[in-house]
Amino acid sequence: MLRGLLRELNYLLKHKWDLCLVTLAPLFIIVLFSSMFAQGKPEHLPIAIIDQDQSELSQNIQRYLRLNHTLDVAIVSDQNTEVEKLLNQTKVWGYVSIPNGAEQRFVQAKDAEISIAYNQSYFSVGNTISSAMLLSTVEAMADYAGESYLENTIPYLDVPTPHVKISTLYNPNLSYEFYLEPFMIPAILHLLLCCCVAFSVGQEFKFHTAQNWLNNQSAFKAILTKNLTYVLIFSLWTWAWMFWLVEIRGWFVAGQLWFIMLAQLLFYSAYALISSTIVLATNNLSKTFGLIAVYGGSSLSFAGVTLPLNNAPLFTKFWANIIPYTPYAKLQTEQWVIGSPISSSLLPLLILILYVVFYAVTSVLLLKKRSKGTVS
Amino acid sequence: MKSFLHYYLKTFKDIIANQSILTTLILSVIFYSIFYPTAYKAQQAEALPIVIVDEEQSIVTNNIIQQVSLSPNVEVKAVTGNFLDAENMIKQQQVDGILLLPENLSNSLRHGEVGGIGLYLSAANFLKTKQIGLGLTTSIENAVREHVEKFGNISHFSPAISIHQTPLFNTMSGYGSYIFPAIAPLIIHQAIVLGLGMLLAGYREQKWRPTTTEFFAIFCAILTIGMLGCLYLFGFIYWLNDYPHGGNFSGMLLTVPIFIGCIVALGMLISTFFDMPERAGHVIVFTSIPLFLLSGTAWPHAAMPVWMQYLGNVLPSTQGIQMFIQLNQMGVPTALILPKLLYLFVFGIACTAFAYWRLKHR
Numbered sequence: 001m002l003r004g005l006l007r008e009l010n011y012l013l014k015h016k017w018d019l020c021l022v023t024l025a026p027l028f029i030i031v032l033f034s035s036m037f038a039q040g041k042p043e044h045l046p047i048a049i050i051d052q053d054q055s056e057l058s059q060n061i062q063r064y065l066r067l068n069h070t071l072d073v074a075i076v077s078d079q080n081t082e083v084e085k086l087l088n089q090t091k092v093w094g095y096v097s098i099p100n101g102a103e104q105r106f107v108q109a110k111d112a113e114i115s116i117a118y119n120q121s122y123f124s125v126g127n128t129i130s131s132a133m134l135l136s137t138v139e140a141m142a143d144y145a146g147e148s149y150l151e152n153t154i155p156y157l158d159v160p161t162p163h164v165k166i167s168t169l170y171n172p173n174l175s176y177e178f179y180l181e182p183f184m185i186p187a188i189l190h191l192l193l194c195c196c197v198a199f200s201v202g203q204e205f206k207f208h209t210a211q212n213w214l215n216n217q218s219a220f221k222a223i224l225t226k227n228l229t230y231v232l233i234f235s236l237w238t239w240a241w242m243f244w245l246v247e248i249r250g251w252f253v254a255g256q257l258w259f260i261m262l263a264q265l266l267f268y269s270a271y272a273l274i275s276s277t278i279v280l281a282t283n284n285l286s287k288t289f290g291l292i293a294v295y296g297g298s299s300l301s302f303a304g305v306t307l308p309l310n311n312a313p314l315f316t317k318f319w320a321n322i323i324p325y326t327p328y329a330k331l332q333t334e335q336w337v338i339g340s341p342i343s344s345s346l347l348p349l350l351i352l353i354l355y356v357v358f359y360a361v362t363s364v365l366l367l368k369k370r371s372k373g374t375v376s
Numbered sequence: 377m378k379s380f381l382h383y384y385l386k387t388f389k390d391i392i393a394n395q396s397i398l399t400t401l402i403l404s405v406i407f408y409s410i411f412y413p414t415a416y417k418a419q420q421a422e423a424l425p426i427v428i429v430d431e432e433q434s435i436v437t438n439n440i441i442q443q444v445s446l447s448p449n450v451e452v453k454a455v456t457g458n459f460l461d462a463e464n465m466i467k468q469q470q471v472d473g474i475l476l477l478p479e480n481l482s483n484s485l486r487h488g489e490v491g492g493i494g495l496y497l498s499a500a501n502f503l504k505t506k507q508i509g510l511g512l513t514t515s516i517e518n519a520v521r522e523h524v525e526k527f528g529n530i531s532h533f534s535p536a537i538s539i540h541q542t543p544l545f546n547t548m549s550g551y552g553s554y555i556f557p558a559i560a561p562l563i564i565h566q567a568i569v570l571g572l573g574m575l576l577a578g579y580r581e582q583k584w585r586p587t588t589t590e591f592f593a594i595f596c597a598i599l600t601i602g603m604l605g606c607l608y609l610f611g612f613i614y615w616l617n618d619y620p621h622g623g624n625f626s627g628m629l630l631t632v633p634i635f636i637g638c639i640v641a642l643g644m645l646i647s648t649f650f651d652m653p654e655r656a657g658h659v660i661v662f663t664s665i666p667l668f669l670l671s672g673t674a675w676p677h678a679a680m681p682v683w684m685q686y687l688g689n690v691l692p693s694t695q696g697i698q699m700f701i702q703l704n705q706m707g708v709p710t711a712l713i714l715p716k717l718l719y720l721f722v723f724g725i726a727c728t729a730f731a732y733w734r735l736k737h738r
Contacts, residue, residue: 017655025662032666035681042679087544088708090698093676094544114539120546121620121705123554125676127506130541137539165492166509169466171499176675179502184665192662199658206654286396286574289657290404294411297664301415307551308504311422315414333500334469344468 004217004225008200012229021196022230026237029188033181034244040175045129046074048083048095055103057144061114064140065096070132087119094118094129096137106141114141170254170337178251182336183305183329185241186267190325191296193234193268194275198292200226201276202285210371219367223360227272234268235261254339259349263331266352270324271296273359280366299325327351383593390575391601397578401571401598405605408563409613416552421507423451426473427462430455436485436519437477440493443519444475449507466498473497473508475516485520493520503551545706546620553619557705558673560609561696565639566664568602572643573656576735581652586735595640595728602636610704623707630710631703631717635696638724642692644731648738671697695720 012019049065051058066073074092077083086092097115106112116133120126171178204210214222239261245251253260274295279288300306302319303326309317320326327348334340334348391397428444430437445452453471456462462474476494484492495512497505546553576594579586586594610628614621622628650656669675670688677685688694699716702708 017651017658021658029662029666032684033669036669036675036684038681039679042676045676045678085712088702088706088712090702111538115542116539117542117544119706120543120549121554121557121701122673122676123546123549123551124674126543126546126549130543134539134541141539166495166497166513168497168499168505174499174502174505176502179499180675184669188662188665191665195658195661199654202654206652284396285654286657287399289570289654289661290396290399293404293657293661293664294407297661298411298415300665301412305501306503307416307418308421308424308501310424311418313414313417316417319415330469334467337500338467338469338498340467340469 001221001225004221005229007213008226008229011200018196018199021192022233025192026189026234029192030185030237030241030244033184033188034241034249037175037177037181038249040173040177041070042125042128043069044072045070045125045132046072046092047129047133048074048086048092049076050078050080050083050095050097051076052078052100053098053102054078057103057106057112057141058098060144061096061098061137061140064136064143065133068132068136070128071136090119090122093122093125094133096133106145112141170339177245177249178337181245182332183300186238186264186328186332187299187325189234189238190268190271190299191292193230194271194292194296195289197227197230197272197275198279198285198288200230202279202288205283205370206285214367214371219371220364223273223276223363223367227269227276231265231268231272235264238264238268253336255335255345256342259342259345260332260335263328263335263345263349263352266349266356267324267328270352270355270359273356273363274324276363277359277366280363280370283370295323299323302326303329305329324352324355379587380589380593383590384597387575387594387597391571391597394575394578397571397574400574401567401601402605404567405563405608409560409609412559412563413552413556413613413617416550416555419548419550419552421503421551422448424449424473424504424508425453425471426450426475426508426512427453427465427471428455428475428477429459429462430457430477431459431479432477432481433457434482436482439522440477440516440519443515444512447512447515450512466496469498469500471498472501472504473512475512545623550619552617555674556617557614557619557621557701558671558697559668560613561606561635561700562664562668562671562693564602564605564609564636565667565693565696566660567605568598568636568639569643569646570656570660572598572640573647573650573660574653576644576647577650577656578653580648580650580735588732591732591735595637595644598640598643599633599636602640603632606632606636610700614704620705623705624703624710627708627710627713628700628703631699631713634717634720634724635692635699638692638720638727639696641724641727641731645727645734648731648734667691667693668697670694673697673701692720692723 012022049062051062062073062076065071075083075086083092083095087095094117097117099113102112102114114137116130116137118126118130118133168174204213246253275292278291279285282288298319302316302323304320309320331345331348334345391401428441430441441452441455444450454465459476465471466474474496476496478492478494481493493516495509497508499505543549610621647656670691671694672688677688680688695716699713702713
């Protein structure tokens with residue numbers, strides 16, 4: 001067993017491409033995404049104000065918009081065309097338009113015709129600024145009218161709701177660092193892991209070293225040690241990143257840490273074994289990478305971590321149920337963010353175990369078949 | 377010219393002869409154009425499960441429950457009197473939110489107080505949080521207002537605070553309509569870089585050195601494939617899925633060859649560093665998500681550290697993704713994207729020169 005692990009490590013040390021992809025590449029991914037989301041949420045997003053009213057009300061709206069951290073008033077203009085140009089250049093993401101006579105209409109309790117527009121081709125930016133602009137404008141108008149609006153707001157959307165008190169659970173600041181990063185890092189690392197394992201298995205046959213690999217050990221042990229090497233390396237990277245997020249950045253683990261770590265081992269093992277299975281079945285490395293790109297690369301899109309699955313078409317639901325990332329993401333959310341009882345996370349864990357067992361058996365059988373072929 | 381044509385056609389023959397390259401370079405574009413729109417077909421989060429804790433069980437709470445269940449954004453999974461039950465449901469991810477209608481709600485509203493309705497949202501998924509929040513608060517506010525108007529002892533005049541909201545360019549605020557146009561140029565980008573990597577590294581394994589004609593013939597062959605792929609996505613697939621499209625059609629036709637040319641040059645250059653065709657998949661496959669995030673469409677550049685903004689902007693994928701959103705979805709005049717176009721052009725020329733030198737001499 002140890003011999004197999006050492007053989008693989010020795011191989012990694014001697015091949016610089018392979019070594020880079022299990023060291024520099026994961027490190028780069030972790031540094032990249034940790035710094036990308038470190039700010040937690042987007043702030044100072046540039047917007048414009050079209051002020052054709054030039055009134056006390058419009059001044060008040062400007063003041064409130066300037067006070068909002070999420071926004072940065074890049075320009076105040078009375079020209080539509082000027083603002084439109086900036087919008088087209090994506091130098092501003094949206095604008096608040098206060099047309100002529102808005103104040104007068106407002107004090108007469110008519111529709112002031114104030115409007116906000118935002119670039120929805122950039123969905124999350126658009127959502128963020130639209131709610132921030134709405135909130136500040138409503139507050140400014142209410143302040144102008146002399147009543148302080150009862151402020152309870154929908155977080156992320158920030159719509160004022162006088163009667164309903166809204167609390168968000170588990171990620172109270174709605175930080176992307178704690179929402180998106182924990183989905184992103186395992187999603188990319190498992191894809192990278194798949195590529196590394198596939199290459200490692202494939203090159204044994206390409207360079208006719210399979211004999212040496214299988215020398216004095218059973219197919220089961222050969223598969224186990226090879227996969228385990230990579231699973232351990234990538235798990236260690238993942239744990240280093242979790243240490244950073246929890247201990248240094250100060251986030252928390254609401255449930256059981258050991259359970260998440262166990263699930264990660266199974267999750268990476270499942271993908272490593274799937275990768276071994278594919279490369280042994282296709283007998284072609286390039287084809288394998290194509291299949292891995294589809295199977296492993298689709299995790300974030302299909303697992304329901306961004307757009308929920310409950311009203312998705314049947315194919316999407318089906319696909320979500322044939323990738324190990326879906327149960328892993330569910331388990332991770334329950335044990336890391338929500339703090340559910342272990343019992344509710346047992347099912348996803350069981351599914352991960354099933355993936356591991358199924359693909360371990362398949363890959364061992366395929367390797368046995370292949371090795372017979374090589375010998376004869 | 378004759379030998380150019382010969383090599384041009386030979387490239388196509390070689391691509392078709394190698395199943396892996398054919399799949400990567402051509403079939404994958406068709407596959408992804410169907411695969412990804414399916415994932416986002418729903419476009420919006422709907423019918424998200426919530427549980428209602430009704431501690432009062434009065435006419436008011438009944439009205440609110442009825443109003444809430446009419447909202448398409450949420451689906452009321454259960455109505456219970458016990459908060460603990462509801463909490464357990466959210467912990468097991470059976471529901472994504474709890475609506476608490478507290479005891480004494482009717483009285484409190486009658487006295488003109490706020491009532492203390494509580495909405496607890498699981499923030500494990502932001503899109504869900506927002507969608508439930510939107511669906512519930514508007515219907516609750518309506519129900520409460522109606523009730524207060526009918527039975528309240530306090531009447532007060534308040535000016536109408538209405539603000540018109542206009543989503544631009546993706547007017548239905550669809551999730552798929554935003555994300556697919558952003559990843560479409562990246563699909564082409566990755567197909568070319570991967571496919572070319574496999575093709576050229578395969579040639580170079582046989583100690584191959586291209587003639588100048590051969591070099592440009594291969595360049596043009598991949599350029600043709602890439603351009604057709606782009607037009608297929610920007611034209612047919614956007615139309616088929618009813619994504620915003622055709623904003624500045626002539627601008628798009630002008631920019632596609634320059635973008636693709638730049639990517640082909642980049643692909644040729646990258647391929648010279650590979651020691652074998654298999655290396656392309658090994659190294660390139662995992663880069664798609666980082667490249668997408670670095671483009672600044674999902675997470676704005678303004679929220680990234682400065683060094684990352686530079687890194688993002690250097691990449692031709694970023695320039696291409698942003699440029700094609702501007703042209704196809706936003707319909708901006710061509711003059712405004714000229715800086716991006718110029719950058720891609722210069723980047724492409726530099727890569728071509730470097731790739732040519734490396735293919736000839738290294």
